[in-house]
Amino acid sequence: MARKTENNGPSVSAQEALEFHAMGRPGKLEIVATKPMATQRDLSLAYSPGVAVPVLAIAEDPSRAFDYTTRGNMVAVISNGTAILGLGNLGALASKPVMEGKAVLFKRFADVDSIDLEVDTEDADEFINCVRYLGPSFGGINLEDIKAPECFIIEQRLRELMDIPVFHDDQHGTAIISAAGLINALEVTGRDMRTTRMVCNGAGAAGIACIELMKAMGFAPENIILCDTKGVVFQGRTEGMNQWKSAHAVKTEARSLAEALDGADIFLGLSAKGALTTRMVQSMAKNPIIFAMANPDPEITPEEVAKIRTDAIMATGRSDYPNQVNNVLGFPYIFRGALDVRATTINDDMKIAAARALAELARQDVPDDVAAAYQGNRPKFGPSYIIPVPFDPRLISAIPLAVAKAAMDSGVARKPILDLDRYAQELSARRDPIASTLQRIYDRVRRQPKRIVFAEGEEEQVMRAAVSYVNQRLGTAILLGRDDVIEENARHAGIELNKQGIEIINARLSRRNSVYTDYLYERMQRKGFLFRDCQRLINNDRNHFAACMVALGDADGIVTGVTRNYSTALDDIRRVIDAKPGHRVIGASIVLARGRTVIVADTAVHDMPNAEQIADIAEEAAGFARRMGYEPRLAMLAYSTFGHPQGERSERVQEAVRILDKRRVDFEYDGEMAADVALNARAMAQYPFIRLTGPANVLIMPAFHSASISTKMLQELGGSTVIGPLLVGLNKPVQIVSLNAKDSDIVNMAAIAAYTAGA
Ligand SMILES: NC(=O)C1=CN([C@@H]2O[C@H](COP(=O)(O)OP(=O)(O)OC[C@H]3O[C@@H](n4cnc5c(N)ncnc54)[C@H](OP(=O)(O)O)[C@@H]3O)[C@@H](O)[C@H]2O)C=CC1
Ligand SMILES: CC(=O)C(=O)O
Numbered sequence: 236m237a238r239k240t241e242n243n244g245p246s247v248s249a250q251e252a253l254e255f256h257a258m259g260r261p262g263k264l265e266i267v268a269t270k271p272m273a274t275q276r277d278l279s280l281a282y283s284p285g286v287a288v289p290v291l292a293i294a295e296d297p298s299r300a301f302d303y304t305t306r307g308n309m310v311a312v313i314s315n316g317t318a319i320l321g322l323g324n325l326g327a328l329a330s331k332p333v334m335e336g337k338a339v340l341f342k343r344f345a346d347v348d349s350i351d352l353e354v355d356t357e358d359a360d361e362f363i364n365c366v367r368y369l370g371p372s373f374g375g376i377n378l379e380d381i382k383a384p385e386c387f388i389i390e391q392r393l394r395e396l397m398d399i400p401v402f403h404d405d406q407h408g409t410a411i412i413s414a415a416g417l418i419n420a421l422e423v424t425g426r427d428m429r430t431t432r433m434v435c436n437g438a439g440a441a442g443i444a445c446i447e448l449m450k451a452m453g454f455a456p457e458n459i460i461l462c463d464t465k466g467v468v469f470q471g472r473t474e475g476m477n478q479w480k481s482a483h484a485v486k487t488e489a490r491s492l493a494e495a496l497d498g499a500d501i502f503l504g505l506s507a508k509g510a511l512t513t514r515m516v517q518s519m520a521k522n523p524i525i526f527a528m529a530n531p532d533p534e535i536t537p538e539e540v541a542k543i544r545t546d547a548i549m550a551t552g553r554s555d556y557p558n559q560v561n562n563v564l565g566f567p568y569i570f571r572g573a574l575d576v577r578a579t580t581i582n583d584d585m586k587i588a589a590a591r592a593l594a595e596l597a598r599q600d601v602p603d604d605v606a607a608a609y610q611g612n613r614p615k616f617g618p619s620y621i622i623p624v625p626f627d628p629r630l631i632s633a634i635p636l637a638v639a640k641a642a643m644d645s646g647v648a649r650k651p652i653l654d655l656d657r658y659a660q661e662l663s664a665r666r667d668p669i670a671s672t673l674q675r676i677y678d679r680v681r682r683q684p685k686r687i688v689f690a691e692g693e694e695e696q697v698m699r700a701a702v703s704y705v706n707q708r709l710g711t712a713i714l715l716g717r718d719d720v721i722e723e724n725a726r727h728a729g730i731e732l733n734k735q736g737i738e739i740i741n742a743r744l745s746r747r748n749s750v751y752t753d754y755l756y757e758r759m760q761r762k763g764f765l766f767r768d769c770q771r772l773i774n775n776d777r778n779h780f781a782a783c784m785v786a787l788g789d790a791d792g793i794v795t796g797v798t799r800n801y802s803t804a805l806d807d808i809r810r811v812i813d814a815k816p817g818h819r820v821i822g823a824s825i826v827l828a829r830g831r832t833v834i835v836a837d838t839a840v841h842d843m844p845n846a847e848q849i850a851d852i853a854e855e856a857a858g859f860a861r862r863m864g865y866e867p868r869l870a871m872l873a874y875s876t877f878g879h880p881q882g883e884r885s886e887r888v889q890e891a892v893r894i895l896d897k898r899r900v901d902f903e904y905d906g907e908m909a910a911d912v913a914l915n916a917r918a919m920a921q922y923p924f925i926r927l928t929g930p931a932n933v934l935i936m937p938a939f940h941s942a943s944i945s946t947k948m949l950q951e952l953g954g955s956t957v958i959g960p961l962l963v964g965l966n967k968p969v970q971i972v973s974l975n976a977k978d979s980d981i982v983n984m985a986a987i988a989a990y991t992a993g994a
């Protein structure tokens with residue numbers, strides 16, 4: 236049962252983690268208004284006097300709160316910080332990064348709005364009293380990182396007091412995900428639940444809830460041994476006990492974890508780093524199942540297990556190993572389903588339905604568009620793939636659907652869903668496409684790591700990006716610059732560059748210097764350049780040197796741009812690297828706005844393209860969209876729509892459409908049209924002859940100025956995320972960032988350069 240054990244995902248340094256949290260506005264969340272707040276009228280509607288109307292409506296019928304307020308899509312993540320991950324009781328304030336993290340995961344994975352609340356008390360009654368009165372604000376309460384046994388009392392009491400779902404994620408979320416993983420691990424190893432022997436280390440929130448669910452699913456109580464810091468929870472034990480542990484105490488001679496594990500089939504770790512030793516693993520049954528789920532560090536690492544056993548099925552709570560058994564696979568989707576039917580609670584039927592749906596997903600064939608979300612090759616149900624990864628785009632439709640159905644069947648849905656097929660489609664539409672696209676890019680590069688030149692290697696943000704590139708296992712980062720300056724700047728900024736995967740190259744001292752000079756001279760001698768001009772460029776200009784490295788195969792791609800404006804950097808590069816034969820170099824920007832992704836071109840190269848050039852830009856942009864995973868629908872944009880109003884600029888776009896007609900291209904396009912027609916289905920419907928099957932996802936701009944102005948305005952005024960301009964059509968992968976690029980922008984561009992190097 237050989238399995239992949241290498242840590243093949245991203246790993247991050249402590250410094251990166253702090254900078255990530257401090258970057259921009261500190262923390263990970265902000266609140267934005269969903270209604271206009273611009274005029275006196277807006278104010279009168281949103282606030283007094285207009286607001287009185289929904290107030291009265293809700294007072295008359297409380298269910299109207301779901302129509303007029305955020306309640307129906309809002310979950311509070313609440314903690315007192317007494318069991319933060321596996322780090323222990325560090326207090327309410329210290330738990331805030333985790334709670335903010337859970338809140339953003341709710342949004343990212345299931346479009347549930349969420350806010351974190353840290354309650355500064357360890358007293359169960361005080362905590363309960365604080366939370367119980369918050370019911371009107373929320374559609375659900377996700378309790379988090381509250382230690383046992385108080386967590387049991389708190390959750391039980393709040394469930395009784397509140398008429399919305401109250402769900403302690405460390406208990407039930409963890410139980411659901413472990414159950415799903417175990418169902419599949421048992422299947423893979425041919426075991427029967429009723430006769431399988433399990434040892435659960437950790438008798439806290441997670442451990443107790445897990446074994447309760449396992450017993451409800453069919454494990455025999457006498458086959459489950461629970462352990463804690465004092466060893467086995469046996470019948471008659473008095474030390475460190477409570478009623479929840481007692482309920483699972485068994486008759487056994489075993490007193491220590493080591494004794495309990497002798498011959499056991501399953502180890503369920505919900506305790507702390509390092510609690511499981513290789514000697515204990517050695518003593519387990521054939522094909523042992525080891526779920527080491529303590530966070531952030533597991534009870535034992537997959538590498539340690541692999542050294543001594545090749546027959547184990549191994550899972551951890553981390554995203555950087557295969558088989559991540561972590562409650563992130565559950566809570567966003569479970570609440571999505573519960574909220575959508577306005578469930579009064581999350582009951583056992585809903586939990587079991589979620590576990591079964593998760594287990595089932597891992598057994599299905601992975602379709603093409605999903606395969607990309609997986610590290611390594613297309614996963615196949617087996618020892619290294621017993622559970623889907625958090626980025627699996629099928630989760631958002633499969634899990635909430637199962638939960639909502641179970642809520643309806645068990646009678647806790649206040650608003651049953653009549654058309655479940657349609658609901659499944661609506662769920663898929665909640666996916667954030669670009670995040671998956673970037674994830675896909677990173678995953679592909681991780682499988683085929685590349686050597687990327689970071690041309691401006693002396694700059695602090697570039698060094699940070701290079702470190703992040705290497706830490707994320709994307710390949711080798713080459714920093715161009717003077718060794719002493721790079722080292723001094725790195726030391727000053729506290730950046731650790733002494734690591735495998737980072738190379739520093741000083742252009743002036745490089746052995747390849749003369750080869751590059753000859754190469755550049757060969758290309759430029761008839762364009763007014765003397766040999767010594769070329770020599771100076773290679774010695775002094777990092778873009779020329781970097782471009783030669785890539786042109787002559789010494790590196791796979793380049794990222795540059797923080798010290799020089801875009802067009803100057805592009806001119807430098809174009810002296811060394813041509814367009815791909817038969818292609819035109821263009822700039823394409825990916826714009827992400829309100830859950831929609833559109834590609835805009837040409838945002839970088841052609842100032843005032845003629846009709847032929849606009850048609851070329853359209854072809855390049857369509858090819859780019861396909862490489863990014865979108866089936867292109869191109870709108871050829873102008874200020875006019877299908878001939879009205881008339882004008883010279885619009886005629887040029889009409890001519891470009893005719894050229895595309897003649898070229899018989901294999902993608903959807905039409906125009907000329909205005910941006911609102913291109914993007915709005917209702918506006919489009921006024922032109923029944925239009926050849927697009929839906930709103931455009933690629934916008935071809937009539938000129939550089941409109942492309943640049945509109946994307947920058949979207950970014951600054953519309954709150955859109957804009958990635959790019961990305962250079963498309965060059966013979967070698969080069970990406971130019973903007974002058975104010977942050978390290979995260981640079982590493983994204985480096986990853987995109989590496990991705991296209993593999994294309
Ligand atoms: N992968 C995932 O999705 C999840 C993982 N977890 C992880 O599970 C662990 C426990 O979390 P939670 O249940 O919320 O915390 P609790 O504080 O409620 O419980 C911790 C339990 O672990 C026991 N324990 C601690 N250290 C050891 C040890 N070295 N050997 C044996 N038992 C030990 C404690 O024993 P005692 O009772 O004697 O004090 C206690 O029973 C954490 O590491 C957490 O990160 C939790 C939720 C989800
Ligand atoms: C994942 C999680 O909730 C924990 O480790 O506490």
Ligand SMILES: [Mg+2]
Pocket residue numbers: 320379380404405
């Ligand atoms: Mg937790």
